[in-house]
Amino acid sequence: MGRATRRVAACAAAVLLASGLQITLAHGDTTPPRIDLTILVIDDGGPSVAAITAELKSQGTPYKVVTLNDPNRPVIDAAFLSDTVNGLPRGKYQGIVLPNENPFSNAAEMTAIATYEAAFNVRQIDAYTWASPAVGLNYAANPGFTGTLDGFQAATTAAGTSGPFGYLKGSVPFEDNDPKVPESYGYLATPLANLPSGASFVPLVDAAIPNTTSRGSLVGEYTHDGRKELVVTFVYNQYQQQYRLLARGMVDWITQGVHLGYDRNYFATHIDDVFLADDRWSTTLKCTPGDVTCPPGTPDTGTPIRMTQADAQYAKQWETTNNFTLDMLFNGNGSEDWKADHQATVDPTASQMIADQSSYRWVNHTYSHPYLGCVQDVSVVPWKCTKDASGNTVWVDQNTISTQIKQNFDWAATNGLKVDPQVLVTGEHSGLLTAPQETSDNPNLAPALAANGIRFTGSDASREPAQRAVGSSTLTVPRYPMNVFYNAGTAQEEADEYNWIYTSKANGGSGVCENNPSSTCLPQPLDTTTGYQSYIVPLEARIDLGHVLNNDPRPHFIHQSNLSEDRIAYPVLEKILGTYRSLHADNTPIVNLGEREIGQEFQKRAAWNNALASGQVTAYRIGNTVTVSAPAGVQIQATMPTGTAQKMAIGTAAFGSAYAGTLSGWVSPGALQSSVTLQLPSSSAPAAPAAVAPNVAAKSVPAPAPTDKKVVPQGVATPVPAGPGDTTRKPAAKSLVPGSGTPVPGKDVAQGNGARAQGTPAGKAPGGTASHGSTTGRSGNR
Structure with a gap:
C-alpha cells in the first residue's frame, strides 16, 4: 500500500521555498497565481486511491493519474507541477491525492510536492496511512486501537x-x-500534543477507542510546514x-470548495404495470x-395481483407521510380489461389514481404490455426467438410498436390523465437487446420511438448500465431492478420465491x-413468515442506498403488485429513506427526478465527460475568479461556495442551486461570451478548522515494534457482496486477514457493501430479470 514515512521532505521543502520557487512567486503578494482545476492522483493500485479516483470520475472533476509502479511514469518535480503562463505563475493541480503521506522511493519527489503545496496553497489527501508522528498523531497505543473496524x-x-x-x-x-x-481495518489514535509551533492536528471524523474514555481520529486535518494534509487512517x-x-x-476539502463537477444523492422509484394485474408466484409449483x-x-392456478382503490388511497397517503414522489408507469388496457372482466363501467382503482394524479409522475408503459422484441417462441423454457424459413429472426413490426405507444397516450387523454409525452418504458424493456436471445435491438423500435416523439426510453441497468x-x-434511461418481485403480493410469496432463487439444491432451492x-x-432458507422483514428488506435497502450515495440518478423499479395486498414495497422504501435521512442534514435532501430529467442528466454528463477526456476543457482559478472554457454546446458542471455568481457580459447572474452547503449545477456561457466566469465571494478561501485540545494527556506514545508498522490488508480491491442479489461485489476465492497470513475461503478482507451496479440478478429465465420475464397473456409477467 505504501512505504515507510520519509522525514526529509519538510526540511527540503523549506530549503526550496527559500530559493528559486519563492522568487518565482515573489510578486504573488499582489497578484495571486493561476491554479488549474485538476486533481493530481498518485496511484499505488490500492483501493483507497481507487475509491477517491472513482468519486472524482463520478462527479466529473478533472484529474490526472500517475501510476507509481509504471516504469515510464513522469518524474514528479517542479516542472511537472508548475510553470508560468502569460507571465503568471501557474500551479497545474489544485489538489494532490497520495496513497499515504510519502509513497515515493525517491525523496526528491516528495520534496517537490511539499514545496509546491506550500507555495500554491494546495492541499493533499493521504488516502490511507497508519497513525504516527509523521502525520501529527500518536501511535495507536496507550490509548489507541489497531484492527478491524466493522460495526x-x-x-x-x-x-x-x-x-x-x-x-x-x-x-x-x-x-x-x-x-x-x-x-474494514484501521487505526484510532489521538493527536500529538507537542507539535511544532504553527502546526496542528484537528480530527474531523473520530470514533471511541475501545476500553477507554478517549476518541481516536479516523479523518483529520494536519497543518504543518505551510501546508495541509487530510490524514485518513482506515482502509x-x-x-x-x-x-x-x-x-x-473529501473532494470539497481538497479543492477548498471550488471544483468542476458535482455530487447529488438521487433516488427515484418507478412503479411498473399500473392498472394491469400481475401473475402470482406459485409456492407449490415453484414457478409463475x-x-x-x-x-x-x-394451468393458471393463481389469482392475479392488482391494486385496489384502498391501495391507491394508501399510496397517496404514504407519499405525503414520507415526502416522496413515486413514478407511475401505466398500461391503459389494464383498466379496460378490469372493467370488461367485472362488467363495470368504472374502474375504482384507475378513477382514484387519476383523481390523485398530481401526486405522482406518469410514464407511458405501452397500452397492453406486449413483448416488443422478437416474436417469442414460448413452447420451450427458456423461450427463443421465432425464425423465418431462411433462419432470420422474426421481429415485432413497427406498426405494432407505434400503435402500443399511441394507444396508451390516447387512453390517457381520453381519461384526463396528464403524461410526459417524451418518455416511455416498454414492457420488460422489450425491443431493446435482450441477451442471449436478442443480441441487437428490434430494428423496428427506433423508428417507432421517433415517430411518436419519444426522447427517453427505460432500459434494464442490470443488462446495460x-x-x-x-x-x-432517443436515449435510454437505465433502471435498477429491485429484488422485490413482480409476482409477489405477500411477504410469504416473496420469501418463498427468494428461497427458490437463492438457496442451494441441497437446501431445497433451485x-x-x-x-x-x-x-x-x-x-439456509429464510423463514417464509419472518424472512422478508428480517432479511430481504434490510439487504435490499442497503444495496439501493448504495446507489443513492453514489451520485447515481438511475431510477429503481418495482411493480404495482408490490403496492397491493401486503404492500411489501413500502418497508424497503421506508428503510432507504429513513436511513438516508438519519445520516444527512436537511441541506442535503434526496433528489427525486422524473425520467426525462434523469435522461437529460446523463446526456449532459456524457457530453461533459467526452469534453474532459478529449482535453477540450480549460479551467483555472486566479484569486476569487474561476474561468472555464468548453466546446460550444457543452454545459459546464461545477461546485462553488455559497455566494458565487456568474459574470455576464453585463452584470451578473445566479449560479447553480444550494445543495450540501455549497452551490452546484450546470452552467453555460452567457450571450456574447465564449467561456464561463464565476466570481467567488470574498470569503471563499476556507478558514482552517479551529484547533481542539487533544483528548489525552500531553505526551507521545513510544513507537511500536517494526512488525506493527503500516499493516497492509490484502485483497481489498474486490468487495464482499452485501448478500444474494448483489451482483457487483462478487466473492473472491480467498484472501488474507490483516497481519495474520491466514486464508479466508470465499471472502476478501476489507470488502464491504456497495451498490449493485451491473449484472443480472440470479434466479430467472435467461434473458429476463428478477423482476421481469415475459408473457403472452394480458395478466402475465410485467
Whole structure:
C-alpha cells in the first residue's frame, strides 16, 4: 500500500521555498497565481486511491493519474507541477491525492510536492496511512486501537460538521455485513500534543477507542510546514457506506470548495404495470403460471395481483407521510380489461389514481404490455426467438410498436390523465437487446420511438448500465431492478420465491445461485413468515442506498403488485429513506427526478465527460475568479461556495442551486461570451478548522515494534457482496486477514457493501430479470 514515512521532505521543502520557487512567486503578494482545476492522483493500485479516483470520475472533476509502479511514469518535480503562463505563475493541480503521506522511493519527489503545496496553497489527501508522528498523531497505543473496524460507530467532530462534512448529521457508521469476514481495518489514535509551533492536528471524523474514555481520529486535518494534509487512517473501497458518506466532503476539502463537477444523492422509484394485474408466484409449483418460467401447458392456478382503490388511497397517503414522489408507469388496457372482466363501467382503482394524479409522475408503459422484441417462441423454457424459413429472426413490426405507444397516450387523454409525452418504458424493456436471445435491438423500435416523439426510453441497468442511443432521436434511461418481485403480493410469496432463487439444491432451492458467478447462495432458507422483514428488506435497502450515495440518478423499479395486498414495497422504501435521512442534514435532501430529467442528466454528463477526456476543457482559478472554457454546446458542471455568481457580459447572474452547503449545477456561457466566469465571494478561501485540545494527556506514545508498522490488508480491491442479489461485489476465492497470513475461503478482507451496479440478478429465465420475464397473456409477467 505504501512505504515507510520519509522525514526529509519538510526540511527540503523549506530549503526550496527559500530559493528559486519563492522568487518565482515573489510578486504573488499582489497578484495571486493561476491554479488549474485538476486533481493530481498518485496511484499505488490500492483501493483507497481507487475509491477517491472513482468519486472524482463520478462527479466529473478533472484529474490526472500517475501510476507509481509504471516504469515510464513522469518524474514528479517542479516542472511537472508548475510553470508560468502569460507571465503568471501557474500551479497545474489544485489538489494532490497520495496513497499515504510519502509513497515515493525517491525523496526528491516528495520534496517537490511539499514545496509546491506550500507555495500554491494546495492541499493533499493521504488516502490511507497508519497513525504516527509523521502525520501529527500518536501511535495507536496507550490509548489507541489497531484492527478491524466493522460495526464501529464513528462520527463527525464539531470541526468536521462545521467544515467539509457539514452535509452529515454526525453519525458515520462502519458496515458489518458479514460477521465472519473483516471488512474494514484501521487505526484510532489521538493527536500529538507537542507539535511544532504553527502546526496542528484537528480530527474531523473520530470514533471511541475501545476500553477507554478517549476518541481516536479516523479523518483529520494536519497543518504543518505551510501546508495541509487530510490524514485518513482506515482502509476503504469505493462501495463501502462509510466512504460513500465521506467522499463528497473529501473532494470539497481538497479543492477548498471550488471544483468542476458535482455530487447529488438521487433516488427515484418507478412503479411498473399500473392498472394491469400481475401473475402470482406459485409456492407449490415453484414457478409463475402464465409466465414462461413455468413449463408449457401449466394451468393458471393463481389469482392475479392488482391494486385496489384502498391501495391507491394508501399510496397517496404514504407519499405525503414520507415526502416522496413515486413514478407511475401505466398500461391503459389494464383498466379496460378490469372493467370488461367485472362488467363495470368504472374502474375504482384507475378513477382514484387519476383523481390523485398530481401526486405522482406518469410514464407511458405501452397500452397492453406486449413483448416488443422478437416474436417469442414460448413452447420451450427458456423461450427463443421465432425464425423465418431462411433462419432470420422474426421481429415485432413497427406498426405494432407505434400503435402500443399511441394507444396508451390516447387512453390517457381520453381519461384526463396528464403524461410526459417524451418518455416511455416498454414492457420488460422489450425491443431493446435482450441477451442471449436478442443480441441487437428490434430494428423496428427506433423508428417507432421517433415517430411518436419519444426522447427517453427505460432500459434494464442490470443488462446495460450506461445510457445509449436508440436510433437518432432517443436515449435510454437505465433502471435498477429491485429484488422485490413482480409476482409477489405477500411477504410469504416473496420469501418463498427468494428461497427458490437463492438457496442451494441441497437446501431445497433451485440451485441457480450455485451455477451463477454473479450470485451468492443463502446459507439456509429464510423463514417464509419472518424472512422478508428480517432479511430481504434490510439487504435490499442497503444495496439501493448504495446507489443513492453514489451520485447515481438511475431510477429503481418495482411493480404495482408490490403496492397491493401486503404492500411489501413500502418497508424497503421506508428503510432507504429513513436511513438516508438519519445520516444527512436537511441541506442535503434526496433528489427525486422524473425520467426525462434523469435522461437529460446523463446526456449532459456524457457530453461533459467526452469534453474532459478529449482535453477540450480549460479551467483555472486566479484569486476569487474561476474561468472555464468548453466546446460550444457543452454545459459546464461545477461546485462553488455559497455566494458565487456568474459574470455576464453585463452584470451578473445566479449560479447553480444550494445543495450540501455549497452551490452546484450546470452552467453555460452567457450571450456574447465564449467561456464561463464565476466570481467567488470574498470569503471563499476556507478558514482552517479551529484547533481542539487533544483528548489525552500531553505526551507521545513510544513507537511500536517494526512488525506493527503500516499493516497492509490484502485483497481489498474486490468487495464482499452485501448478500444474494448483489451482483457487483462478487466473492473472491480467498484472501488474507490483516497481519495474520491466514486464508479466508470465499471472502476478501476489507470488502464491504456497495451498490449493485451491473449484472443480472440470479434466479430467472435467461434473458429476463428478477423482476421481469415475459408473457403472452394480458395478466402475465410485467
